[in-house]
Amino acid sequence: MSQPGSGSDPTSAGPATLRLHWSAISDVGRVRKDNQDSGYAGPWLLTVCDGVGGAMRGDIASSVAVQQLRRLDDEPPGPLEADELLGRVGGALHRAHDRIGEVVDEDPALNGTSTTATVLHFDGRQVGVGHVGDSRAYLLREGEISRLTSDHTFVQSLVDEGRITEAESRVHPHRNLILKAVDGIHEAEPDLFVVALQPGDRLLVCSDGATASLDDDDLLAILGDGTPDYAAVELVRRALDAGSTDNVTCLVADVLDEAAAAARSEELADLQPMVVGAATEVRRRPHRHALGSGLFRGRTDTGEIPAVDADLPPDLPADVHAIPSDPVDPEAVRYAPRPPRRFAWARRALLALVLVGLAWMGVAAAYTWSQQQYYVGEVDGQVQIFRGVDLSLPGVELSEPYESTNVTLDRLPEFVANGVREGVAADDLEDARTIVENLARQMSAEPTDASGETGSGSSGSGSSGSARSEGR
Numbered sequence: 001m002s003q004p005g006s007g008s009d010p011t012s013a014g015p016a017t018l019r020l021h022w023s024a025i026s027d028v029g030r031v032r033k034d035n036q037d038s039g040y041a042g043p044w045l046l047t048v049c050d051g052v053g054g055a056m057r058g059d060i061a062s063s064v065a066v067q068q069l070r071r072l073d074d075e076p077p078g079p080l081e082a083d084e085l086l087g088r089v090g091g092a093l094h095r096a097h098d099r100i101g102e103v104v105d106e107d108p109a110l111n112g113t114s115t116t117a118t119v120l121h122f123d124g125r126q127v128g129v130g131h132v133g134d135s136r137a138y139l140l141r142e143g144e145i146s147r148l149t150s151d152h153t154f155v156q157s158l159v160d161e162g163r164i165t166e167a168e169s170r171v172h173p174h175r176n177l178i179l180k181a182v183d184g185i186h187e188a189e190p191d192l193f194v195v196a197l198q199p200g201d202r203l204l205v206c207s208d209g210a211t212a213s214l215d216d217d218d219l220l221a222i223l224g225d226g227t228p229d230y231a232a233v234e235l236v237r238r239a240l241d242a243g244s245t246d247n248v249t250c251l252v253a254d255v256l257d258e259a260a261a262a263a264r265s266e267e268l269a270d271l272q273p274m275v276v277g278a279a280t281e282v283r284r285r286p287h288r289h290a291l292g293s294g295l296f297r298g299r300t301d302t303g304e305i306p307a308v309d310a311d312l313p314p315d316l317p318a319d320v321h322a323i324p325s326d327p328v329d330p331e332a333v334r335y336a337p338r339p340p341r342r343f344a345w346a347r348r349a350l351l352a353l354v355l356v357g358l359a360w361m362g363v364a365a366a367y368t369w370s371q372q373q374y375y376v377g378e379v380d381g382q383v384q385i386f387r388g389v390d391l392s393l394p395g396v397e398l399s400e401p402y403e404s405t406n407v408t409l410d411r412l413p414e415f416v417a418n419g420v421r422e423g424v425a426a427d428d429l430e431d432a433r434t435i436v437e438n439l440a441r442q443m444s445a446e447p448t449d450a451s452g453e454t455g456s457g458s459s460g461s462g463s464s465g466s467a468r469s470e471g472r
């Protein structure tokens with residue numbers, strides 16, 4: 001993956017002469033009820049954390065992480081060696097990991113919460129990058145955009161192996177399955193590297209809510225024009241208009257030399273660090289119209305016509321009507337002839353038969369369809385392929401184990417095991433077997449203990465043929 005500037009020797013540069021002009025925005029989106037993204041942008045730090053966990057309050061994990069990472073936003077004593085810069089980034093991510101663990105210990109109901117983290121720590125001439133999860137960092141330089149980070153996701157591993165393309169990864173059914181996150185339990189090893197900067201560069205750090213619906217060409221077109229404020233707002237707007245169903249957070253920063261900074265002196269003088277998303281700790285008030293919250297929600301072309309609050313004139317006659325035909329004689333209505341009701345019972349019986357027939361056909365069609373569906377789940381800690389749909393109704397079984405495997409959850413990474421427990425949908429039986437084979441390649445040689453560590457030995461996955469033990 002291209003990392004412009006990362007190959008140069010940052011220690012050979014002169015004194016720090018570069019500055020950042022930044023902007024940040026986070027929007028809950030048009031589908032989600034809560035914003036689980038958190039972001040921070042300041043003179044020495046750009047970071048985005050995307051909470052993972054849904055009901056497990058991923059917003060808490062992301063906000064806790066940002067509150068720890070923002071401590072990096074202090075002016076360094078001077079240009080730093082690459083190892084020193086990355087040491088600061090790695091240490092901050094470790095502190096975020098520890099703090100999330102403390103929060104979970106204080107409230108066990110939060111067990112399972114976690115967050116991605118993408119960090120750019122600036123020292124005046126370069127950025128130290130720390131990355132865990134699937135949020136992303138990009139660099140726009142001289143009209144070309146480069147992605148600095150690599151997603152820690154199941155689909156990215158398929159892209160790296162050449163099994164699917166980038167375009168296919170955007171619509172893959174398992175695109176949301178991440179392999180690394182900061183959760184306070186398992187010490188995730190972040191990607192750490194340095195990128196040297198030059199005047200005129202533009203940086204973007206964003207959550208996957210933006211990149212899920214905008215490709216590199218879209219990002220280039222938006223980032224290539226306007227101020228950081230304009231670019232950040234336009235990225236969020238375009239992502240939502242393109243159909244993003246997630247929270248969207250974008251941080252944009254321009255790299256300025258002394259001359260460019262002087263030209264923007266008025267803007268820079270008023271610029272303050274920005275905290276966005278869940279980390280702002282603003283209590284959201286319930287709204288009568290849930291879809292009306294967020295910067296880009298509830299936009300309509302027309303409004304309701306307000307009711308006219310007025311009394312009728314007191315001198316109107318008692319029998320006045322707006323429409324002359326309105327007055328009706330109640331006695332005439334009462335004694336008006338009515339058609340006889342013939343064969344009413346037969347009509348009701350026929351209607352009942354039609355409804356029963358339609359219901360039976362619907363049930364039959366649904367059952368036939370369900371028997372062509374497959375997903376990967378677990379029974380007593382063992383991965384199995386199920387036939388049917390991953391739903392439960394009182395007294396009705398909608399799926400049953402179809403094929404057992406030799407893959408066990410205690411030998412899988414915790415995030416992968418959690419995904420299996422929730423059920424991994426498959427296109428068909430062959431796709432389900434492929435998912436099992438991919439899980440088998442991720443098995444460790446020894447079961448994972450409570451601390452997330454495994455015993456000695458190489459990663460055990462076996463061949464794809466050994467992942468299944470028996471079928472039906």
